[in-house]
Amino acid sequence: MMQIGDYRLYSLDVQDFALDGGAMFGVVPKVLWEKLAPADHLNRVMLKTRLLLICGNGRNILVDTGMGSAWSEKLRAIHLLSDFRIEEELQKHGLSPADITDIIYTHLHFDHVGGAFRPDGDGLVPVFPAARHYVQRENYLSATAPNQKEKVSYSPVFIEAFGRLPSVELIDGSAELFAGIEVFTSNGHTRGQQLVRVSDVSRSLVHGADLVPSSAHLPLPWVMGFDIEPLTVIDEKTALLESIVEADGILYFGHDPFNEAAVLKRGEKGITVDSFITL
Template sequence: MQLYTIETQNFKLDGGAMFGVVPKSIWHKTNPADANNMCTWTNRLLLIEDGAKLILIDTGLGDKQSEKFFGHYYIHGDNSIDKSLAKYGFNREDITDVILTHLHFDHCGGAIVREGEKLRPSFTKANYWSNAEHWNWATNPNPREKASFLEENIKPIQESGQLKFVEKEKNPFGPDIQIRYAHGHTESMMLPQIKYKDKTILYMADLLPSVGHIPLPYVMGYDVRPLTTIEERKNYWEEIVDQEYILFLEHDAVNACCTLQHTEKGIRLKDSFQLSDI
């Protein structure tokens, strides 16, 4: 098995929304904001080469939305899926599987491309993996999340015939890739857990957006069940420290991977590093 970091666009989101009830006087120390209170984030994806499989986890924002839509998020940077894949000698046609941790637009927007008036999958030879619980949640959205579940990102996956569901009692990815779950951010968000070089890497999706979110109460305002998130984080954090997991961070603009440790203040950052350092 070989793992690759796939860097895509940087974007901005309101710092208050990203840190919920935590005051700016605290969170700005790790995630400084601009004059409009916007903090910089990234969409960092993980590519897994495992035998004949080439598995991409999440797809970033993509580029098919309107200029007005992207104007809300201050897209910047020169990275893209295509550039990152080419760096390692791959292209979109090589992708065999796409694991969508959840269907918020910043995680699945790149799953679909627009060609004229038509929408089609970006990865024409890939299976797209969600799960039945989250798919039903996303296709019948609640008012809180409706603006994040965009039909043009979701419906064409099913229409293409490329949609597959992960079943909790079955593992379609082999013994070294396990799917874990979290339900506080959104229903049945998937967290891929990978055995790699005698280590365990946990893809954090939106359970841990950045190292600035490590303290348990630092929960995003976007989470639909914040108290559930805190409880899930408490349980995961203990396991992560005890088992010495490496965390892969999707949205942290600076830190790609990190480890955690027990301190007098609770579980906190131990080390941060690049995937290539493993």
């Protein structure tokens, strides 16, 4: 657990899944990225869906929801998808899905929004019945009419279910959602991605979303094949990492298979990990 201002922060390890290694590391040669993310015989690398849980001021806030359980056996096999451990992870902190008051989505790609729903008959129902849902308006519009590159990442089933939720707030740009919790936008991975910063007068933590999904993606040229504008990702990553170092802040990784978060440092090889930390 980490305390920042009035909030207690926890990392929830809710699911394991695999994606193509080439897609995760773009044009970076496999001989380099495989040292940090070993691949199987189908070139898949194992990842985590780590959810940031923020508790305080009468709220229990999740950042993203993971992939969830509403997947066919075929897709579960392709992604090596584990069981969805959301209830077990919340129970560690005396909570249940019904206790979640708010969910901030970095964006609506399937591995960030799928966990908001569970199968019920032929349809989907919300996993978090009392939650209010926050996403950038631009990202929601992108999800409802995805470009050709992103069609595989925005699942129509999940987006349609998201559109039926009773309590959705569409955000336009940077905003302070709650005291000490703000969002700001990043457009290189997908239009209208939002990163979340929790801060007080002496300390801050930024959720790296899919701008920096793992510690392996800290080198500036290490962008993903999923990114719609790789050069924009590099510029945004440069600015983000510089701001975190300047603030002596912490970077949280939503997909790192080994590490939850890190303190960063500036050195001869640019900005790298000073130390890994757990929440």
